[in-house]
Amino acid sequence: MIASRTGPIRVLEYQFMVYLRVWKSNVAGSVLRPLLYVLGMGLGVGSLVDDGPRGGQLLADLTYFQFFAPAIIATTAMQILTNDSLWPIRGGFVWHGTFHSQTTAPITPGEVVSGLLMWHLAKGLLSAGGVALVLVFFDSTRGWGLLPAIGFGALAGVAYSAPLVAWSASRKNDLAYPNVLRFVIVPMFLFSGAFYPITELPGWLQFIARLTPIWHGVELCRGALHDTLTVSSTSAHVGFLLVWVTVGWFAAQRVFTKKLSL
Amino acid sequence: MTTASDAPLILARQLRKSFDDFEAVKGIDFEVRKGESFGFLGPNGAGKSSTMRMIGAVSPISGGELSLFGLDPEVDGKQIRARLGVVPQDNQLDELLSVQDNLIIYGRYFDIPYKIARERSLELLDFVQLKDRARSKIEPLSGGMKRRVTIARSLINNPEMLLLDEPTTGLDPQARHVLWDRLYRLKQDGVTLVLTTHYMDEAEQLCDRLVIMDQGTIVAEGAPADLIRTHSPREVLELRYPAGTNADRTQEVDGIGARQEILPDRILIYADDGEAALSEVHRRGSQPESALVRRSSLEDVFLRLTGRTLVD
Ligand SMILES: Nc1ncnc2c1ncn2[C@@H]1O[C@H](COP(=O)(O)OP(=O)(O)OP(=O)(O)O)[C@@H](O)[C@H]1O
Numbered sequence: 164m165i166a167s168r169t170g171p172i173r174v175l176e177y178q179f180m181v182y183l184r185v186w187k188s189n190v191a192g193s194v195l196r197p198l199l200y201v202l203g204m205g206l207g208v209g210s211l212v213d214d215g216p217r218g219g220q221l222l223a224d225l226t227y228f229q230f231f232a233p234a235i236i237a238t239t240a241m242q243i244l245t246n247d248s249l250w251p252i253r254g255g256f257v258w259h260g261t262f263h264s265q266t267t268a269p270i271t272p273g274e275v276v277s278g279l280l281m282w283h284l285a286k287g288l289l290s291a292g293g294v295a296l297v298l299v300f301f302d303s304t305r306g307w308g309l310l311p312a313i314g315f316g317a318l319a320g321v322a323y324s325a326p327l328v329a330w331s332a333s334r335k336n337d338l339a340y341p342n343v344l345r346f347v348i349v350p351m352f353l354f355s356g357a358f359y360p361i362t363e364l365p366g367w368l369q370f371i372a373r374l375t376p377i378w379h380g381v382e383l384c385r386g387a388l389h390d391t392l393t394v395s396s397t398s399a400h401v402g403f404l405l406v407w408v409t410v411g412w413f414a415a416q417r418v419f420t421k422k423l424s425l
Numbered sequence: 426m427t428t429a430s431d432a433p434l435i436l437a438r439q440l441r442k443s444f445d446d447f448e449a450v451k452g453i454d455f456e457v458r459k460g461e462s463f464g465f466l467g468p469n470g471a472g473k474s475s476t477m478r479m480i481g482a483v484s485p486i487s488g489g490e491l492s493l494f495g496l497d498p499e500v501d502g503k504q505i506r507a508r509l510g511v512v513p514q515d516n517q518l519d520e521l522l523s524v525q526d527n528l529i530i531y532g533r534y535f536d537i538p539y540k541i542a543r544e545r546s547l548e549l550l551d552f553v554q555l556k557d558r559a560r561s562k563i564e565p566l567s568g569g570m571k572r573r574v575t576i577a578r579s580l581i582n583n584p585e586m587l588l589l590d591e592p593t594t595g596l597d598p599q600a601r602h603v604l605w606d607r608l609y610r611l612k613q614d615g616v617t618l619v620l621t622t623h624y625m626d627e628a629e630q631l632c633d634r635l636v637i638m639d640q641g642t643i644v645a646e647g648a649p650a651d652l653i654r655t656h657s658p659r660e661v662l663e664l665r666y667p668a669g670t671n672a673d674r675t676q677e678v679d680g681i682g683a684r685q686e687i688l689p690d691r692i693l694i695y696a697d698d699g700e701a702a703l704s705e706v707h708r709r710g711s712q713p714e715s716a717l718v719r720r721s722s723l724e725d726v727f728l729r730l731t732g733r734t735l736v737d
């Protein structure tokens with residue numbers, strides 16, 4: 164008898180079943196919040212910057228709104244998937260026992276992780292898609308480039324969630340979870356190049372910013388919309404994100420296997 | 426020559442489980458055959474759940490041998506789990522989903538088509554008398570109801586063998602009897618039952634054969650009636666004296682019956698004729714506050730073999 168290989172799909176199905184119960188509040192999160200960002204920051208701050216002394220040259224002839232708005236595709240996916248990689252992981256081990264009941268059935272811990280990350284990718288596409296949908300409503304950000312940007316945004320999100328799933332699973336309790344948001348996600352958001360080009364930062368900070376997955380995600384989304392990506396820059400950014408996804412994926416499989424087969 | 430049909434479903438030899446340097450299961454031997462109802466009776470920390478998780482092909486063994494359906498859990502864990510139904514000690518029901526969805530998604534984990542999983546979930550909820558709660562959330566259910574949902578869930582894949590870790594612990598007597606009745610029906614349908622318990626009445630009710638576990642080892646094995654016959658005289662006289670004076674009574678009961686146990690809350694006198702033992706107590710002028718003659722039980726076997734009581 165050959166063991167079935169459908170495990171990850173079943174885990175994906177479970178996540179989808181849960182999502183069907185909460186999708187309304189989720190949609191609000193992935194459309195309304197970015198809409199507020201885009202309007203508030205993009206248009207509000209934009210009016211200051213565009214009329215400022217270095218307006219056009221700094222942003223390569225983009226308006227601030229055009230510069231800022233596509234970045235939100237990546238940062239939204241990052242924020243939503245980060246949240247999904249913290250307390251919900253704790254829930255799967257402790258509060259709802261989901262991972263335990265899945266591995267009591269014929270699903271392996273490694274398949275639980277794969278299914279979970281497949282779900283994160285799907286959720287990343289949904290959240291990035293929500294933001295892209297908002298951008299369709301503005302003449303200056305409407306374009307076919309939004310489609311690849313959705314994929315790039317989701318990938319950037321999973322580049323966060325994969326290692327974070329491994330990390331959250333390895334914690335004995337959830338006390339350190341808020342620190343991830345405070346000391347990792349918020350700073351990365353601020354230095355991601357979403358709000359201003361990172362070339363404005365001092366050299367050493369610029370160097371650090373280039374190592375964060377979110378900067379690569381922002382570059383990809385912005386470049387896709389404004390058609391400034393080259394084959395080599397795209398491969399470099401995507402490759403960098405894939406490294407994070409792969410490393411996180413393997414690490415998470417290890418941690419889950421250890422924790423679920425005591 | 427043994428044929429496939431009478432090969433044991435579970436075969437354990439010198440089975441061990443360690444957590445770091447703590448040994449929870451210390452080399453136990455047992456076999457479970459098809460259609461049998463087999464129990465692990467033991468107090469808290471005896472190693473029952475650790476053993477069940479190894480049998481469930483979830484927890485790797487630390488030593489010895491274990492085969493399930495003739496397969497090695499290390500190699501064929503998935504195939505083994507596909508043929509098992511598992512009721513874990515802590516239910517593991519998903520509070521994010523409704524009662525019925527808990528069953529359906531669990532069925533999907535076994536690759537059961539959605540439509541069939543849906544139909545079966547309703548049949549099983551009917552079987553555990555919870556059909557009217559199909560759409561309910563998990564959280565408002567009572568402990569006994571949750572236990573029944575978990576049992577219904579464990580049956581979604583038509584398992585050949587059902588593993589139940591303390592099926593009725595924490596339930597009131599009525600809820601226990603409802604559960605026992607359902608398990609008895611499964612047994613009649615030919616499902617092999619393997620259960621753990623620290624209730625001797627549950628073990629006597631449900632098990633054809635059982636092992637008594639204590640501190641990671643098996644101290645006795647057999648059918649409940651045989652174990653009692655082998656390890657304990659037929660009757661027990663239970664005496665209660667005013668609190669705190671039991672230790673002083675040793676003289677008063679010395680030599681009565683086959684054996685005496687002085688417990689903190691009562692004195693047990695083991696004898697083939699309990700009434701005769703009671704007459705002797707009275708003849709000696711001893712005045713217990715209450716006296717009761719009952720038949721020997723597995724509790725007495727456990728006390729005899731380990732010097733401790735099962736439930737404390
Ligand atoms: N994951 C673990 N890590 C460390 N020790 C463990 C672990 N699981 C169980 N133990 C220890 O192993 C021993 C046996 O535990 P087990 O849960 O198998 O007992 P049990 O017979 O099921 O008891 P109970 O009636 O309380 O459920 C206990 O001392 C327990 O503390």
Ligand SMILES: [Mg+2]
Nearest residue numbers: 473474475514
């Ligand atoms: Mg236990």
